[in-house]
Amino acid sequence: EIVMTQSPATLSVSPGERATLSCRASQSVSSSLAWYQQKPGQAPRVLIYGASTRATGIPARFSGSGSGTEFTLTISSLQSEDLAVYYCQQYNNWPPYTFGQGTKLEIK
């Protein structure tokens, strides 16, 4: 089973600043990597799939990069509504889907 490791566990960023979240896979997942945002009390929603493709309706301030084992989610200019936990997920070898443990994004 592929293990996904996210860092940092918690990230505190000021509004308007850049946030960079990392995700590492224990073996190559090619570009089969998705990022999900989960706001408090809500279900997750997909932000990025294919490592770098924004899902429908996702603002351009969200971008993804990477391939193989190293991936990054960048929020270029943080907004207050971006307060959430962010999960990466590999789907190259399904089943199972495997998720990272999440990065909690706090607004300073």
Added chain:
Amino acid sequence: EVQLLESGGGLVQPGGSLRLSCAASGFTFSSYAMSWVRQAPGKGLEWVSGISGSGGSTYYADSVKGRFTISRDNSKNTLYLEMNSLRAEDTAVYYCAKRSARIELVPAAIDYWGQGTLVTVSS
């Protein structure tokens, strides 16, 4: 508009059983593989089980293998999760999730999630 509506959660004693349902609409249900993903209180996401569009192939996490059974009724656009021999560690919100691609051999992310149903296993 794609909608996934879970139901069937509740409080159950250890060793008990529960059946979750997920009513799907807004897409051709039989064309897409589906999954159940759970989230224990204050914890991260854990994939639990998946099923092909036809229902002919099913998959399970090791943590639930032999205790949970996934199934679907394509005539009713409904996904199910039968949970037996429940344990305290099965306490979680259970989400129904749709795979984004029709072709099941192609790697694909989850594109839609339901709102979840809470299962609490406690005496």
